[in-house]
Amino acid sequence: MSETNQGHSPEKPESSEARGRGGPASVTPDSRYPFTPYPNGWFRAAYSSELSPGQVRILKFFGREWVLYRSESGQPRLIDPHCVHLGAHLGHGGEVVGENIRCPFHHWEFGADGRCTKIPYAKRIPPRARLSHYDVVEKNGLIFFYHDRDGGSPGFELPDLPEVGDSTWTEPEVMHWKVRASWLDMNENSVDQAHFKFVHGTLTIPPTKARAEGSVHVTESVFTMRIPGGEGEATLITLDHGPGFQIVRMTGLIDTLMMNTSTPIDEENTDVSFSYSVRHEGDSRKLKLAESVIKDLKQQFEHDRPIWENKVCWPKPVLCEGDGPIAHYRKWYRQFI
Template sequence: MISRIPRLLFENVLVPVADVLTKSVNNFAGHKSDHSYNSNATRAAIISEEEIEFYLNFKSAVLFLCLALCIAGFSVLMYFLYVLVFVPYNRVRRLGSIGYQNHEEGHLSKKDIANLVRRRRKVGDDLPPVFPNGWFRLVDSQQLEPGQVKQVTALGEHFAVFRSKSGKASILDAYCPHMGGNLAVGGIVKNDCLECPFHGWRFDGDGKCVAIPYSEKIPTFAKTKSWPCREVNKAIFVWFHCDGKEPEWEIPDISEISTAKFTYKGRVEHHANTHIQDVPENGSDLAHLSHLHVPNAMSGANLSTQYSSWWNFAEHIFRAQCIGSTDEEPHISLFYLTHYLHVFKRFKLLSLNLNVYQIGPGIVHLHFNSPFGKGVFVQTLTPVEPLHLVLTHNLHASWSIPVWLGRIFLYLEAIQVDRDVMIWNNKTFEPRPKLLKEDSLIAKYRRWYSQFYTENSPRLSLKSEDGNGW
């Protein structure tokens, strides 16, 4: 039996469309025939059975085409709804795709504009070290399957990040100590080891060579550097210390993520051209929250136009309270943040309360409570190069915040970060800023952040910034 809706669709849409198209063909054929025959009766009399069969086949073909178009349109709609409802959000903005303006005559590509700004911008005097000591994210857990290896460049190093067949993640130097082959480019994961594609030397997760295919004896010097690695909160982190010291503190585990009370809703990723200290310093810069981030997110991220948008009948209002760190955990700084949408300067909507934990130089946990439920943004910051940073926000939330709502949360967060990126990409670092008493928290924060630098922490070499761009 044909259900009621498909039958109505067939009778009221597909059949009339096919009839119209068929009549058009018949009229065209009749118009041509009138030049040769004097009457419709004569023309009808000589229509052959082949012509009748042709018209019937044509009508069937039109019906089939209409049906196929309807099915295709329905399938596209279902796919769109599936992505919206079930697929986690993934928004990536590479270096140069946002945050720059063309001040030159004529048209320039985004890449050319970004390179011009990077070369001409005043970097700043007396910059702090560019690679602080701490834990830094290299890849998200879902980006590394069992038996897979990835090359990651960060912190002035080249890493081979691999996951064994048993599921354990490890981080080795990317270059084989034998002849310099890249373990991550063509390397093969075999059980719990990574095999070099050049000569087949095989290394375990601790960097020890366990097999050489053409030698019975493995010398003691056959080993490569293994980096301290932690997989926590659905991401893989490496410990970096300029003096080679072992980890001095651990990354807090978010129990709601490890117990699956919170589920993954998506991520946004930004690449920025600035000093690493500029990004977390935003949290202590309360004045910028009351200016840069007040315009409605729907007004966009163009700093030249966002303040004049008609969307600003609803404004974002932020309030922050700094708590600071404790003697037991000096590497963690806490502050409270509240947000609401101020509509027509009368109504307060979408209230959001956040406990924000800055953990070391490159990790922030933003636990929030909203009218829709609870969740956490896991923010990570990793320097790829001295002034090239990768900033990620991964959202994990309760069941009451479905994927489609998580997409909205992440999009609104992404627009606000877009605005920061436009500032970061074009600013200079001020080692001795002219601060007001209302800015005292910035000075306090800089003193706290300085604990992640030591005497040998790498500093920027201006020579490296005078290259040909990227």
């Protein structure tokens, strides 16, 4: 015992929790996220314009490769990359032949359901000659595929948006980023009302309400914005259709539509894209305003990025009453992880 301690009863050491160490519950040592990086849901494979009839593309999502192709009649299809015969990669030399994809190695052909339909040098097709293929839908100028960890069928459907293809709306302006963060970090932005003021410099903290409707999460926020000559109010309604597709509609100052899609690339990185349209109604002032909103969106993304790329996701964060519906959002997304 040291001299200074003589005559004193030893004090009970302060618990690690009392000293605030260890964080609000723990993340696993080798991950920043206490949940699967690969949730269930519909995810963007590509924009429709990125895949023409007869085209074959290799995608790298969910920590692996996939082959996306469009048949000659225009159907998008997503399959496992390696041929069930002797393992050739269909993304390297595979060709679309009518409705089939043909392997470059021995020219076996596979149809819409992944089954082999033709072997040029055999009469009988082995019953197991079938490629794994995935559920794909093409909507709103996007090709989505359904990811289910257990190989199950889609748990919900995606909506058709009336604004897409309407001539009173601008053609979508598309932005792409690769971010070292989870899809959740990006999506949670809409319910994290306080960050808008402190990260993006909004005039006020936008009051935000949220509700869950099965696979859809609805967030409504009212923003006070700086506009030429003063301030204006805009309402933002965000609809999350699962983890991979978020629709943001703004009304008030100008009617806008944003389609945000986040697809995990691997356990650390996410491919993020925004597609942005404005109801212009032939008004050049609205088009000018749209340009400045797009510029602002790009800046906002760069404000968020360093925070997303270095943060962790606590399983039980310490929240306060002004935080808005973050806990509500996290409860909703549990159905996908």
